[in-house]
C-alpha cells in the first residue's frame with residue numbers, strides 16, 4: 001500500500017458516509033445508541049416534569065453530546081447541569097447559556113476562566129469553601145456581581161459540600177458579603193440513587209430533601225433569598241422532584257442508561273451497546289471479540305452480550321473480551337459482529353469520540369462526544 005493509501009485508510013471517517021448504512025458495517029469497536037429507546041427515555045422524563053413545579057436541568061457529563069443537550073432543551077429542560085468548567089464553556093459556546101456546574105472549582109486559573117465565562121453567560125457554580133469564595137471575589141474585582149453561585153450541601157454522600165446547619169449559613173453570608181450573587185442551594189444524594197425503588201428509598205431521599213428544605217428556611221429566616229434548590233438524579237427524580245421546595249433536578253443517566261443503573265430506575269431503558277467483531281473462535285468453548293477495557297468500561301461489572309443468552313463475557317482485557325459459550329457451540333463465527341450491552345455508560349462514553357445512532361438496524365446519526373480541550377481542566 002502506498003503512503004497515501006495508508007493515510008487515506010487511517011483517516012477514513014466513520015462519519016457522514018456511514019449514515020444510511022447497516023450498523024454492522026461500522027468499523028469496530030463502535031459505540032451504538034438505540035435511538036427509539038433513547039427517545040422513549042426522553043419522553044418519559046419530559047412527561048414527568050411537564051406539569052410540575054420542579055424542572056429538569058439534565059446533567060451533560062453523562063453523554064457529553066451537544067446535539068442531545070439540544071434535544072433535552074427542546075423536551076422542556078430549563079438548562080443543563082455539568083461537572084466541569086470546560087463542559088460549561090462548550091455548552092455556552094454552543095448557545096446553551098443556562099448552565100449549572102454542580103461541582104466545585106478551585107485555583108486561580110479555573111476561577112479566572114469562570115469569571116471570563118460569566119461575562120458571556122450567567123453560569124452558576126457550586127461552592128463549599130470560604131477560600132474559593134474569597135478568591136472569586138478577589139479575582140473578579142468589580143465584576144464580582146456577575147458571579148452566580150449556589151452553596152453545595154453534603155447530603156451524606158461524603159464528597160463535596162458543607163454540612164447542613166451552621167456551615168451553610170456561614171458560607172451563604174460570606175458569599176453575600178463578598179458581593180457574589182447567591183442563587184440558592186444544591187446537594188447531590190448520589191449514595192441513594194442505586195437503592196431499589198420502594199418505601200425505604202422514599203424515606204431516605206425525603207430525609208435528604210428535608211436537609212435541603214431546612215437549609216432553605218434557615219437562609220430565608222436570615223433574610224437571604226433562595227431561588228434555586230437543585231438536587232436529584234435518575235434513581236430518585238420522582239421523589240426529589242415532588243418534594244416541596246425543590247426547584248430543579250440534575251438527573252443525567254436517564255437518557256442513555258445502562259444495565260447497572262436500570263434496576264434502580266426501571267422507567268428507563270438501557271440504550272447503549274458496543275459493536276465488536278469476533279476475532280477468534282475456539283469451537284464449543286469461546287469467542288474473542290475486539291472490544292476490551294479501551295472500548296467498554298468494566299468498572300461496575302462486565303457487559304452482557306445482546307440477544308445471545310448462551311454467550312457470557314468472561315473478562316475484559318485491554319483490546320479483547322473472551323466470551324464463553326454456555327450452551328455448546330454457537331453459529332456465531334470469526335468475522336461476525338456481536339453487541340455488548342453497556343453496563344456503565346458514563347465510563348464507556350468517556351472511551352469514545354463518536355456514538356452512532358441506530359434505528360431499525362440503520363445508522364441514522366453520528367453524534368460527536370465532546371472532549372476536554374488539551375491543557376485545560
Ligand SMILES: Cc1ncc(COP(=O)(O)O)c(C=O)c1O
Nearest residue numbers: 059102188233234250251252253
Ligand atoms: C452532582 C451530580 N448531579 C447529578 C448527577 C446525575 O445523576 P444520575 O446519574 O443519577 O442521573 C450526578 C452523577 O454522578 C452528579 O454527580
